[in-house]
Amino acid sequence: MSARPITTIKTVVVGIEAAGTGIKVFTLADPDRWDLPPFKPGAHIDLHLPNGLVRTYSLCNEPADNTRYVIAVKREADGRGGSRALHDEVGIGDVIGVSLPRGGLEPGADIARHVFVAGGIGVTPFLSMARHLLRIGNADFVLHLIVREEVPLAAHLAPLIEAGRVVVHRTSRAGRPDLASLVGEVGVQTMVACCGPEGMTDEFEGMTAAWPAANVHIERFVAPPPMIDPDAKPFVLSLARTGTEIQVRAGQTMLAALQEGGIDIPTSCCGGICGACKVGWIEGKPVHRDRVLSPYERERFLMVCVAGSDADRLVLDL
Amino acid sequence: MLDEIDAGSADSTARLGWTGLVRFLHLAPRAFLPMRAMEQLVLVAGQGIEGDRYMIGREEGFYSHKPEEGRQVTLFELETLVALKRDAGIELGPEEHRRNVTVEGVPLNHLVGRRFWLGETLLEATRLSIPCRHIEEITGKAIFDPLINRSGLNCRILQGGIVRVGDTVRNAL
Numbered sequence: 001m002s003a004r005p006i007t008t009i010k011t012v013v014v015g016i017e018a019a020g021t022g023i024k025v026f027t028l029a030d031p032d033r034w035d036l037p038p039f040k041p042g043a044h045i046d047l048h049l050p051n052g053l054v055r056t057y058s059l060c061n062e063p064a065d066n067t068r069y070v071i072a073v074k075r076e077a078d079g080r081g082g083s084r085a086l087h088d089e090v091g092i093g094d095v096i097g098v099s100l101p102r103g104g105l106e107p108g109a110d111i112a113r114h115v116f117v118a119g120g121i122g123v124t125p126f127l128s129m130a131r132h133l134l135r136i137g138n139a140d141f142v143l144h145l146i147v148r149e150e151v152p153l154a155a156h157l158a159p160l161i162e163a164g165r166v167v168v169h170r171t172s173r174a175g176r177p178d179l180a181s182l183v184g185e186v187g188v189q190t191m192v193a194c195c196g197p198e199g200m201t202d203e204f205e206g207m208t209a210a211w212p213a214a215n216v217h218i219e220r221f222v223a224p225p226p227m228i229d230p231d232a233k234p235f236v237l238s239l240a241r242t243g244t245e246i247q248v249r250a251g252q253t254m255l256a257a258l259q260e261g262g263i264d265i266p267t268s269c270c271g272g273i274c275g276a277c278k279v280g281w282i283e284g285k286p287v288h289r290d291r292v293l294s295p296y297e298r299e300r301f302l303m304v305c306v307a308g309s310d311a312d313r314l315v316l317d318l
Numbered sequence: 319m320l321d322e323i324d325a326g327s328a329d330s331t332a333r334l335g336w337t338g339l340v341r342f343l344h345l346a347p348r349a350f351l352p353m354r355a356m357e358q359l360v361l362v363a364g365q366g367i368e369g370d371r372y373m374i375g376r377e378e379g380f381y382s383h384k385p386e387e388g389r390q391v392t393l394f395e396l397e398t399l400v401a402l403k404r405d406a407g408i409e410l411g412p413e414e415h416r417r418n419v420t421v422e423g424v425p426l427n428h429l430v431g432r433r434f435w436l437g438e439t440l441l442e443a444t445r446l447s448i449p450c451r452h453i454e455e456i457t458g459k460a461i462f463d464p465l466i467n468r469s470g471l472n473c474r475i476l477q478g479g480i481v482r483v484g485d486t487v488r489n490a491l
Binding site for chain 2: 004006008009030031032034035036037038100266269270271305
């Protein structure tokens with residue numbers, strides 16, 4: 001029996017390939033080559049690295065290629081450590097836990113044309129999308145790849161460059177292209193998307209501000225802060241029996257905060273109906289959102305998977 | 319009062335009777351992985367399903383940290399999938415509910431505490447399954463609420479064997 005819940009998808013590294021200066025392509029698969037959870041073109045996954053870091057990377061392969069997760073990682077010597085760990089410490093056969101895929105872009109039925117703009121290694125999600133669009137026979141897309149000089153993932157992109165699907169813009173030769181002229185006019189049947197360094201995505205966002213939101217997609221290297229309910233407030237859990245204080249971030253569940261704090265709480269449905277995570281409360285103003293406790297029980301207990309707090313401090317019988 | 323009502327006795331069960339069918343079989347070897355459709359499953363008495371994440375000794379399921387002797391095989395009603403589409407407009411496939419056996423014509427909610435034959439295997443129903451947020455995370459579909467009280471059945475395997483698509487499901491008297 002595993003003492004802790006399984007929270008990641010177990011994968012093994014089955015391929016590592018050099019793909020340009022400082023870039024490696026890692027292929028992850030299920031230990032038995034079982035299908036992996038499905039994903040949309042250009043989706044991303046979190047890698048839970050052996051050194052404890054959690055880092056997010058876009059998938060380069062297409063959804064139909066569903067027994068592998070393929071990521072391309074550029075080694076950033078001065079980065080936050082994720083790419084160094086992958087380049088320097090991870091080898092074939094290593095086990096890496098990954099999250100369910102998130103995000104990505106589902107080509108809409110009413111979208112006739114796609115224009116992608118990528119900066120450097122930001123090409124990775126669009127490699128996935130380009131492969132997907134080609135497979136489903138969508139003829140009208142173009143990927144503008146802006147690089148200083150060297151094309152990342154050159155071997156992967158070569159067929160797309162040859163077919164005229166990818167247009168490479170080398171800033172070392174021609175300066176930086178004008179994004180507005182690459183994207184063209186707004187059109188309800190056109191989807192535009194950008195992935196690259198912050199300056200590029202910011203410029204792209206400003207330039208497309210007047211477009212319908214559904215026709216614009218932006219992928220950032222560093223994820224923006226999560227969307228939080230504007231009414232949600234942080235509060236403190238005070239554990240009466242141990243004297244421990246635990247911070248609950250705005251929008252976080254008490255359960256997640258307790259688990260982060262190393263407190264083992266039995267859980268099951270995580271939706272407020274099974275009753276597994278019932279905890280006594282002593283002082284404060286709990287907000288009950290469960291569908292299992294009676295009004296009488298709510299005077300003494302709450303369900304930490306869904307309950308909130310109307311006061312800054314809530315004392316639990318833990 | 320309820321104790322005095324003769325419900326679920328051998329006599330009433332035989333006379334009211336039902337017979338159902340195994341329509342789909344699925345398993346997955348590890349948490350989060352897509353369920354794979356199978357033509358047959360091998361049920362091992364007291365253990366679980368060969369190759370499935372909750373087989374005792376394997377312990378690779380999302381809930382394996384909470385071992386449960388009565389969760390060796392799980393069942394789900396095909397009728398619930400039809401109802402989800404009809405009542406909530408949610409299209410959920412038999413590979414998405416993450417139970418092992420999808421049956422038709424079997425009143426699963428009535429079977430808690432009873433024994434029944436699933437093909438050549440004998441099961442004992444231990445408790446109703448409950449929906450979980452985990453399944454919404456995996457499917458990306460808002461099915462938690464619509465599945466309350468019809469999320470399937472957990473069973474213990476009393477007599478093992480091979481279960482095939484098309485097998486009959488019937489009460490064990």
